Amino acid sequence: MTSQAAATRKRPLVGLFVTCLVDLFRPSIGFAAIKLLQDAGAAVEVPESQTCCGQPAYNSGDRADAKAIAKAVIESFERFDYVVAPSGSCAGMLKLHYPTLLADDPAFAERARALGEKSFELTSFLVEVLGADSVKARFGGNVTYHDSCSSLRELKVHDAPRRLLASIGGLALTEMEETEVCCGFGGAFSVKYPDISNAIGEAKARNAIQSGADCLLAGDLGCLLHIAGKLSRDGSQVECRHVAEVLAGMTDTPAIGQARKAE
Known part of the structure; x- marks a missing residue:
């Protein structure tokens, strides 16, 4: 060997x-x-x-x-x-x-x-398992973080993404209001109860905008697609990205929901 x-x-x-x-x-x-x-x-x-x-x-x-x-x-x-x-x-x-x-x-x-x-x-x-406390990446701008229901409530994930984000050069994290509140997606919930889902999504998008952040991050793509759709329809310039892309320094692709605009 x-x-x-x-x-x-x-x-x-x-x-x-x-x-x-x-x-x-x-x-x-x-x-x-x-x-x-x-x-x-x-x-x-x-x-x-x-x-x-x-x-x-x-x-x-x-x-x-x-x-x-x-x-x-x-x-x-x-x-x-x-x-x-x-x-x-x-x-x-x-x-x-x-x-x-x-x-x-x-x-x-x-x-x-x-x-x-x-x-x-x-x-x-x-x-928690590999013991990573920093990443080698840079990201210029102010971001806010959305805690998905499953990550936060089922798995108790809260500090880990924020600890890693704190190590990124050029990044400033601003917590939005009600970051722990559902985005309104909920998988089939958004299909069965579109009016309720949209109202919850509106509140989440509003909080993201009011935070002053340039970019919203989260660890669940379902949430990000839902929030990005709402922000885009409202004409907001706030971008949405998965936290892994920022932590890995892989942000050359268009923000979520903006791929078609970039073509």
Whole structure:
């Protein structure tokens, strides 16, 4: 074994759960996550067999399909030391809901519990597991941060992204009012209750604008797509980006929701 191979073997092996939204709408987030994990000392693989985490089916009451998807995810990821997702929503599904969903399945109950114990949201994994307290990136401007419901309430992620953002040269973080309040997306919620979703989104967009920040960051792409859509329709110049892109210094792509404008 070469010295390089030996060094790689000592590094924790992370399976990156890319998420559907990142894969289909914003692949740059996945590449940013890989860079951050590798820079922090992890070896990263992206299983090609991965699919959705099953949350849409789960939240809609379709337990049969949710269980089938969960089993497929477990089979794809259980060989890794850790499973990391650039999304509190998907990480919460793997970590908290899989064990409950498959608790009565003799073939998967323990496997679901084991996967849940080693599944993490990206920024919390970087800080709490890999011990990262800084990143090598620069970002000129004033940003504000939106705490997604799943990250904050399910996984208790709050300090980790802010600790890493504090290390970025040129970046100033201004907390907006009600940063911990829902953005109104909620997956199927925005489809079932569009009027309520829009009202909540209006409040979030208003708070982002009033913060004076040039850019809104968050750790969940669903939230960002929802907020960016509202800001864009209102003619706001506040940009939206996933926190991983800024932490990795990968901000050459247009802001979320502005790709079409840039073409």
